Amino acid sequence: MIIGVPRERKTLEKRVALTPDGAHQLVEHGHRVLIEENAGLGADFSNDAFHEAGAEIVSTLKDVWTKAELVVKVKEPHETEYEFFRPGLALFDYLHLASMPDVTKAMLDGGMTGIAYELVQLAxxxxxxxxxxSEVAGKLSVLNGSFYLLSQNEGRGVLLGGAVGVPRSNVTIIGAGTSGRAACEMAFGMGAHVTVLDVNTAKLEALKFDFSNQITTAYSTPAAIRRILQTTDLLIGAVLVPGAAAPRIITRDMIKEMPKGSAFVDISIDQGGCAETIRATSLEDPVYIEEGVLHYGVCNMPAQTARTSTMALTSATLPYITQLADTGIQEALLKYPLLRNALNTHKGKLTNQAVSDAVGVEYTSIDAALG
Ligand SMILES: NC(=O)c1ccc[n+]([C@@H]2O[C@H](COP(=O)([O-])OP(=O)(O)OC[C@H]3O[C@@H](n4cnc5c(N)ncnc54)[C@H](O)[C@@H]3O)[C@@H](O)[C@H]2O)c1
Known part of the structure; x- marks a missing residue:
């Protein structure tokens, strides 16, 4: 199979979908790997490194998209890529279509097969x-948030760990999943007082145990969120309902009652965000102030650590890319339930119920779409 890897087009997105080691494995399996020139530079993977791994360097975006049978990417397709969409071409990528009606429409109009990284789900x-x-974004949420709490950034001017004779700051994390746990690890390590909320008490229990009972946990209800936010310096949104738009559990009124100059990093912004006041921002211009609170809504936070993120991403995606390439797209979708259940679009049909509900396009079952 011919596998294409375009350079990412999103603002300041420096990750690339494959490392040279990943490309090498695919070449060893008998596939051709086309890498757009300079696609890896932002993650410090040179064209030479890909060439030595057996990949072919191609000079234009068009070359990648028109020659490939399977395109692997990091972020959702850019509008300059829509023209290459066609039936029989598969894209394996973070799609987040529930919050991307334009991308969804382009993929359906083009008849593309779209398989979403974020919907590959184990038993x-x-x-x-x-x-x-999520692990990388969780860790970065605390680093980014603590930066915006600094006085010169219009933040409250508080240090997460406090100082001798000065109390620790309060970090509140909503969502005790992967990103919430990583944020907890970072905030706890920086000496903050950490409170984690979730609707899944088993996850809260595990977290409390792992942090030797030195964090606070709370069941996530509107009343608990409101009360805790009144004394929060750094709020982190880390919720997810897989495939669906993020639940809007934080109201404008709750944000209004937070201390002035506190910061809110919404990791779940890629699914639309978990607060009434949040909107997507970019790495170029990441923050805005609403109701006196600094809001950070970057959808591609891991791009800030492009090398670490590219290596972590390839380690996770490579087995699935290999399955798709070795088996063939249609056959792999029929054979491997994990890949089949991550199918979002196929031959003009939308095959995910949660995405269908979010974007208002008719749903077709995966079995019916695959025929
Ligand atoms: N912005 C970025 O750059 C970036 C990077 C990576 C991941 N993400 C996103 O971060 C989000 C979280 O990902 P994750 O891997 O941590 O998910 P996860 O599934 O591991 O955890 C999500 C948690 O949210 C909890 N939850 C659901 N509804 C809730 C509610 N009403 N109140 C409290 N908790 C609730 C779930 O029980 C779960 O524990 C996703 O949208 C993911 O796509 C964003």
């Missing part, structure tokens, strides 16, 4: 292709 409910980036 125990884990999301193995979301986990590595």
């Amino acid at each position: 125990d409910g884990r999301l193995p292709l979301l986990e590595p980036m």
Whole structure:
């Protein structure tokens, strides 16, 4: 199979979908790997490194998209890529279509097969292709948030760990999944007082145990969120309902009652965000102030650590890319339930119920779409 890897077009997105080691494995399996020139530079993987791994360097975006049978990417397709969509071409990528009606329409109009990294789900409910980036985003949420709490950034001017004779700051994390746990690890390590809320008490229990009872946990209800936010310095949104738009559990009124100059990093912005006041921002211009609170809504936070993120991502995606390439797209979708259940679009049909509900396009079952 011919596998194409375009350079990412999103603002300041420096990750690439494959490392040279990943490309090498696919070449060893008998596939051709086309890498757009300079696609890996932002993650410090040179064209030479890909060439030595057996990949072919192609000079234009068009070359990648028109020659490939399977395109692997990091972020959702850019509008300059829509013209290459066609039936028989598959895209394996973080799609997040529930919050991307334009991308959804373009993929359906083009008849593309779209398989979403974030919907590959193991029998125990884990999301193995979301986990590595969620871990990175969780850790970065505390680093980014603590930066915006600094006085010169119009923040409250508080240090997460406090100082001798000065109390620790309060970090509140909503969602005790992968990104919430990573944020907890970072905030706890920086000496903050951490409170984690979730609707899944088993996850809260595990977290409390792992942090030797030195964090606070709370069941996530509107009343608990409102009360805790009144004394929160750094709020982190880390909720997910797989495939669906993020639940809007934080109201404008709750944000209004937070201390002035506190910061809110909404990791779940890629699914639309979990607060009434949040909107997507970019790495170029990441923050805005609403109701006196600094809001950070970057959808591609792991791009800030492009090398670490590219290596972590490839480790997770490579087994699935290999399955798709070795087996063939249609056959792999029929044979492997994990890939089949992550199918979002196929031959003009939308095959995910949650995405259908979010974007208002008719749903077709995966079995019917695959024929
Ligand atoms: N912005 C970025 O750059 C970036 C990077 C990676 C991941 N993400 C996103 O971060 C989000 C979280 O990902 P994750 O891997 O941590 O998910 P996860 O499934 O591991 O955890 C989500 C948690 O949210 C909880 N939850 C659901 N509804 C809730 C509610 N009403 N109140 C409290 N908790 C609730 C779930 O029980 C679960 O524990 C996803 O949208 C993911 O796509 C964003």
